[in-house]
Amino acid sequence: SLTKRAVAEAAQHDKVPRPVGFVPPPPPCPGRIRHFDI
């Protein structure tokens, strides 16, 4: 029988184990600001 698990619980179990200190790469765009942001 299917039981509906709480999303948080499911997410917890399904989360891909990340190596300690893993830093997600910066989004590819938009790029860095060279002078100032208007």
Place this chain on the structure above:
Amino acid sequence: VPAPPAPLGCDDPESEAAAEIALSYINGHSHHGYKFALNRIEDIRMVPQGPNKDIVFLELDLLETKCPILSPTPLANCTVRTFAEHAVEGDCDVKLQKVDGTFSVLASKCHSHADSSEDILKVCPDCPVLTSLNNTEVLETVSAALNDYNSKTTGSYLRLLEIGRAKIQYHPGHIVATEFAVGATNCSAEEAKANVGVCQLLPEDQSNFGFCTAVMVKSPSQDLQVDCQMYGHQVPAPDIPLLSWPGVTYIHPGQDTS
């Protein structure tokens, strides 16, 4: 099946190279105002067109520099206007092609606009903000400044090409500050006094453009300061048609070019 190449990042060296080609094209093909510098690569998309050929779509955020578009100063030496000096931002969409690793611009469309005065005054309540270039006081100041310069110069009579920027401060003191582009004519200042109608801008192969700043103090006491720098004859780059000046033009706060 080989994995598709990872999408280009906006700060990748290849994106920076494409942006540099795009910026050089935009400044090289602009006829008015000031040179723009790159502030941010907003987005980049590369669409493969076959072996060693891609189409690249770039979105660029630019900021106006203090160098007039006709100035021979290299862009790298042009100072970007600060936020408090009332910055002007440019948004450009550029289409390039990349063939065998070489970028070339196919089309560009830009829109420039001054930052909002409210934003400036929030941060700097006493900073004078840009005013309309058709403002009566601005036109009077530019006219008085150019007449004053021509009455004192030993060089050729200068004609107004366009007004670039203007600010009016009302407190403390009533001050009008303007920047405008000028072109040398085929008259000396003396000849112009006799018959200014015959004084025409020099032909393309002798053209000599320059730039003036003028500050008129109206109160507490009257004063007018004018400074003009002439660039001397610049040999136009072969692929860029020499600027054709349709007479006096005024840049509006928002300007589209493509």
